[in-house]
Amino acid sequence: MFTGIVQGIATIDAVHSQPGLNTYTIRFPEENLQNVSIGASVAINGTCLTVTSQQGSCLTFDAMQETLDLTTLGALKPGDAVNFERAARIGDEIGGHLLSGHIHTTATCVAIETPENNRTLQFELPAAWTRYVFGKGFIAINGASLTVGEVTGNCFNVHLIPETLRATTFSDTAVGDRVNIEIDSQTQAIVDTLDRLGYRQQPQ
Template sequence: MTSMERGRSLLEFWIFGQVPREAHTRRTRMFTGIVLGTAAVVGVSEEESFRRISIDLRNYSEGLEIGASVALDGVCMTVVSIDGDIVSFEAIGETTDRTTLGDLVRGSLVNIERSLKVGDELGGHILSGHVMTTAKIVSIKGRGGGLDMQVESPSDIRQFIMEKGYIAVDGMSLTIGKVLEDRFALHIIPETIRATTIGSKVEGDKVNLEIDSRTQAVVETMLRMEVRE
């Protein structure tokens, strides 16, 4: 692929919101933060070097194959086995330590998103499924069928959290409403509550966070420029 073709492929993605063919052929795993729905954990077992998590994906398993990528609460996981509607994944220690997957038990519900395919529309914002950290929900209040929520702003990613910017919370693409000193505010609409696990959350619960990669790139570039000056 020439540099011109590569540039056109990326432009197609950023401007028109479609997945570039280059990404598909290289099996790049990408998500949009538009959750398909929720699914129940039906089994968890602790193996010697990983945690095996089995989920009932009956509503989202069409065309799913071993080796495919599925986001569980925003964490990119690889399918290792399929037994009818039951799909299993293996999470290593780093994943369970850094995310909420280590807290899952039989009966837990998780947000589900399948990875992007060629021609899919980009509905939210681009996600890798690589969760940066977890944070606690500080407050939740009902508002006209929706929710006003405040989440801790971890110090290691705080510089990337900006008002009206994007952030993924448990795999949901959300717009940041307001940034406070040590937390940020989110406004959750009724449809998001219906389609995800967010409505079952309570104060003190942990959620997975992935910052917007474009925001991160801009901020880091500006910081490097400041250092050079």
């Protein structure tokens, strides 16, 4: 499990592609590698991956075809920056909301506003997933736990403070970029339960 509080930015060092499998070598800040072990879980842009080897400040991860199909990882190339979070431990503060690291879908950035001292990003989701997105609800974008701002049709936005921009890759997000989305599990369970009971959400 993860908390959605991004711990820092890592850099793709190398990508080795094979049929049905990509192997990523990712360089991390050394201070974030204490007590890391083979088999540990690390969220890369919100996607839970398993450490397969370590060499210095680099960790290696494998991503199978299903992961590449469901996420943006297949588009990563050497030099790209990614958000990361190591798995939560019992007793850790849950500063965001609980995440599994299992990506549901991707969204595309369709607009950016930059009012003073913050940034607003607007994303378009596949229609099937918009039923789980509500104003002031939780959503995870590239592994970061964020609060939804406004929702209009298939689009929603998030408002980012300077600290979030400093600690994540969102300061470099551009219109047209795709991001990984993990829907809040509690929201999904409630919506699906109400749907089964016949209380279908009306289109906005």
